[in-house]
Amino acid sequence: MEPAPFRSDIADGPADGQAWWRTTSDGVRIRIGLYNREAPKGTVFLFPGRTEYIEKYGRAANHLAAQGYATLAIDWRGQGLADRLLPDTMTGHVHHFSDYQLDVTEMVALAAEMDLPKPWHLLAHSMGGCIGLRALYLGLPVNSAVFSGPMWGVRISEILRPVAWSLSWGSRYVGMGHLYAPSTYGAPYVLNEPFETNKLTHDRDMYQYMIDQTLACPELGLGGPSLRWLHEALKETRDLARLPSPDLPCLNMTGTEEDIVCVPRIRGRMARWPGSRMVWVDGAKHEVLMEDEATQTDLFGQIGAFYDEHARPMRTANLEARAASAAPAR
Template identity: 30%
Template sequence: MSRNAVFTPPPNARTYRMRTARGEFAVVESPVAGDAEPKGVALMLPGFTGSKEDFTLLHEPLAARGYRTVAVDGRGQYESDGPAHDEAAYAQRELARDVLAQAAALGTPVHLLGHSLGGQIARAAVLLDHSPFLSLTLVSSGPARISVSQQQRVKLLRDALAVMTMEEVWETMQAMGPPEEAGGPARGAADEARLRLRWLGTRPAQLLATGRQLCTEPDRVAELAAVPLPFHVVSGERDDTWPVPLLDDMAVRLRARRTVVPGAEHSPNTDRPLPTARALADFWDGVPRPRTAAASR
């Protein structure tokens, strides 16, 4: 679980519900900084048990580099609606089609970024239709299923959700004293309360369906490598969800740019946001811009 999310939006950002052909999605959108040259738009997808707030600390440094950023809660995540008990609604193909609808609603080609589970959903969207995207960045998101130790953690969660309410599962997790993630900002009581609200807002069926996906995802790297897009693989120095050597190998297979963020673990976007943002912007700067980039401010 991402526990270093920052729930206060950055200055000039706005929160709203993005209307798409597949429903509304809660987003945080940050415009290009006033003194920066507009360069493009980035759509950012959070990971398992995460939310759009996992990208809060990336908005300002990316705005300063000329990028409008849109972080979204996926279907059934936190503040985006979704059925509580219909797992079929969260099939990976359905979530990928949501991403395509979000990109269409933005009305301009976008740089697509996915963290962890969000990376595998982003990959599925690109494999359905790569035309709305300028590039794909996978942040701490591996080629196939998660590590055995993480599969065991997901199984524990799935077993708990079968017999407990979301509130009961939260209380159990708090009693177990989940460890802090490395790096990241300090949290107070208000942030802990927002983490609880985020957990309670996430639909159980979303967790059950996407947890199963993480434990069974096939290796689709060869299929992705055939897509004519620039790729970027980003991770921390350590990762117990997908070992770093596995991410190194995936980058080679994709002929992708590779960034390892010093001092970060599974969530470089919260562990070390400034070097992560710099690496993202450096990559996007090298991607040919669409003609509409100047109008995307």
């Protein structure tokens, strides 16, 4: 395996953190990182959100290590230190949302090659929640799944939703899919949005943690999404919403002040996920796992207990049939 850069100085995570390069089947170089390799209880596949990167979850990895778990995290294509997909490297872009599943394939392959501790579990945030839900349908080998503020719908006002669909769809056919989606631009959110008005966290220390990381390593930063990304996200979340819920234990944690992803889609999915648990985190914003330390300790304690509860072999009933029916169209 080819070692990749890893900024332990800004991650503030377990001391053994490291990263590797992997090349996907379509030739994109991504980065995968690991914390707490010798964990006694198993491994958490951590699927970050849009704009995020491995080091941002260093403190989360500390909490998971305290619960007895290793953390395997990823820089999705187009962000972090993975290959950027446009000449304007600040644009969050993807050609097809199904391409992210090629990144997942490499993540699973690396975990298998390294014989990481089992059982494996999923922890997916925001856009990672969209990618993670699709991965579950396609047979991601995990015993259980935890989602935080999952992007199961893109938050757009009902008045503007038809405009977003038509604009993002049309951009593909007139060579403008690379342009930024309306009201977004090519600069990292945390470097431009004051703490007082940010939509991520109430905790000033955690917000400063994100700012300091981006200042220390500017190449980790990312701006707004492209029109192509927006179209692909709208299409993927719509298609996922039409599918039955996976046959897998699920815990969802979403803040009562969520203002980035579509809350009605979260409510709808969880209402029809048998045996699932919904935790509304009172007063939390989008980054529920990056609120104050007491909230983090409580939520990661619940996550660890949930993983412990589902340490037995994963349920695989009807998995193959669902994977066949849930394969995303390009």
